[in-house]
Amino acid sequence: MEILRMRSAFSFFLLYFFLFCDISLSFSPVDHYLVNCGAFLDSTVDNRRFVSDSHDSTHAHLSSPQSFSLCAGTLLPALPPIYHTARVFKAQSKYVFDVKDPGTHMVRLHFHRFSTPQLNLVDSQFHVLVNGLVALTNFSGGNSLGPRVTEYLLCVHSEKLEITFVPAGKSKFAFVNAIEVISAPKDLIPETAQSLNGDKLESFEGLNQRAFEVVHRVTVGGAKVTPFNDSLWRTWVPDDEYLKSNQGSTRVYFSGSIKYQEGGASCEVGPDNVYNSARLIESKSASIPNAILSWEFPVTEDYKYLVRLHFCDIASVSLGLLFFNVHVNGHLVFKDLDPSAVTNYMLASPFYLDFVVDADPSSVVNVAVAPSNKSMAHTVDAILNGVEIMKMNNLMGSFDGKVPVESVLKCWPTRKSGRILLPMIALVCLLLSLSVFMRRRVDKADSVPWSKLPMEDPETTPKKGKQQLPSKV
Template sequence: MGTLLSSHGFSLFLLWTFTLYGLCLSFSPIDNYLINSGASLDSVVDNRRFISDSSNSPDSHLSSGRTFSLCAGTLLPGLPQIYHTARVFNSPSKYVFNVKDPGTHMVRLHFHRFNSSRLDLGNSRFHVLVNGLVALTNFSGGDFVNPKVIEYLLCVNSEKVEIRFVPAKKSNFAFVNAIEVISAPKDLVLETAQYVNGDKIEEFQGLNKQAFETMYRVTVGGPKVTPFNDSLWRTWIPDDEYLKLSEGSNKVYFGGRIKYQDGGASREVGPDNVYDSARLIRSKNASIPNVNLTWEFPVSEDYKYLVRMHFCDIASISLGLLYFNVYVNEHLAYKDLDLSDVTNYMLASPFYADFVVDAGRSGVITVSVGPSSKSMGYTVDAILNGVEIMKMNNSVYSLAGKVPAELIMKCWPRRTLGILLPLIALACLLLSLSAIVHRRKSNAELFPWSKLPTDIHEISPKQAKLQLSNIVT
């Protein structure tokens, strides 16, 4: 019995030690703003406290006069408290956050169009600007079923992050349920990537100066990864609906320790829960399967995209046995990738590769892995653990069209002037008429008017000739 208690106590000690160790290793951002919009009280989600933005709170960061809070008409079962309230804006409004740690920041906007007897959130339509970046245009807040979380990554070299909400029309309004502004790890977005331009591979410079919108974050072969299990509080969804052909693929799970290395992928780049599962192609005999694993992701046209592919060899029985090719948009992006070589000859050590591609007119980005000319029988011939796809800003610094932020901000004043100008013109016309009437009245008083005589006597031609002769003489 004593031995049992000792073993139980030791297990608890180990659990406590590893928990404490994990907490010590967890990422702690210098800038960490979590806002519970429209709420009068703070709310805790995934062990993080979202602060109320009410006027009584010193940490509201809200800079606007024409806003009000809105509460859900009925409680939403299973949803975090932050989706039970919203901040509604009737005119252009903004949140302002001081920046202590310049560099890449993550901005997440939470939206949920819940039911309310006071206001129909379905009538919302608005634009969102973040430090001059056009993040959203004519947005209606998502659907009524599930909350929508939109994540942006942008380089912040100023002292503030300003998030502006601009109603599309005077009859519309904007709203938001919650906001996150977090300084990102320095290794999350590096300076360079490989630009896959057709069959050419070129170096793309200045990647960390771009702005991104996360379109897809997928864990391959594994279950959903929730923010609670990610050091940057991200959500990774399963890959099943994006896998084009599952024939020839095998899922694999790893119960050991993921070995992160300096200079490689960190836990902030990808968590253990992504790297400890994968899909792979495996030779069952001496012949190498003639098949690729391909995933398809619908995207918007006329943008560049950052495609990040995550790899971790959790399936090979020995080093130096895994070689495979990587394809992006059906172009060979990485030939004969040897994970042993790029991870300093260590199994279960994560690696990721960044590629920049043009969406073109197809509206689809494809990623594939498959055997290479160096692949061997009786071994793993291809593997993929995760995929991220992020839209990059265009030439007018927008992620939502070709209209720059300056024009969007001018739309609202122009609409106001459009109403005032006719009123001003009418007032000027009335003043002019009044002045004319007053002037005529004044002239009448200076020069009195008299009636012309109507009793003029007629004279004969003879009399007229006589009067004329008298004047001449």
């Protein structure tokens, strides 16, 4: 009986220890700012507390000469509360965040255009700068059908991170609904990747020092993954919209445990809900299917892109049975990929491959998997679990066009000309008034005050003198 009690106590201790370790080892960002812009109260979304920017903060500061809060009227009940309010800027303004943990940071900007009797956010047009990079130009907040979130990954070495809003065009105002600034895990962006140069693969160094805009984040074969189910609060959309060729493919879902390993993909790189589903090509006979799985993602030309492909063999019944080829933009980037060898011979263990590529002439990035010469009959012959495509800033330091940050900032003084012109006009009017006043005083000093003239002058009469009086006044 005593031995049974000791075993029970020891089992309880192990359970508590592993649970505690799992919680303590989960990712906890050092820099973690969630801002509810334009709101007077904090809001909670997916168990995350967005703090009102009306509150005084020692670590996040709003610098704006002209801004005000705008509250929407009736919105869809399912819309998160952060989209019920907005901070509107009538002049160049910025948020400044303290950076305690240098390195890669995630920045998310939330926009939702709504209309009020005072202002219609659809009429906005503005530029956005993120830590010295041009993030958006002539932006109007997305579409009116729903919120839009733009996400950036930046390497920050300074003690401050700044997000600047510059009104543009005829709208004369900018806005934002919410902001996230979060320090990322150190393994999210590695130092190196493979760069596709024609048909050749070359080493791309310093990847973790670059900046990225997330263009596509897709879970293959599975349902939408919301921030609530992602340790970095990301959204992964289903791949159906991008799937170009799925002849002979099937979906697969996995109910077991995803086995993360050091050196492979961590749960921060990709969550369970991405790795436990996939699309695959499977041989169901003695022959290998002549099939290919391909996806097309629209992108903007004249930029380089980081293409991250997520893999996790959740379908094979045994190790060493899966071999397949990987193609990007029509080029073979990995021949005879063997997930077992990559994962030290462990099934359901995730990993990813990174490639730096250019957009093809049709402004798309194409990704495909297909059986290889080593593929076998009666087994899985290709698999893919997730895709991320991130735009890299161009030589002008921009994610949106070829206008450098200096030109964006210079465009604002012309917008302030009215503010400068009015005081100058007032000053000129004041000087003119003072000049007229002084001239009148001089004129009066040179004239003779009216008085009764001497009677000895027979040619001058008081009547004539009185007629001249009004002309001197």
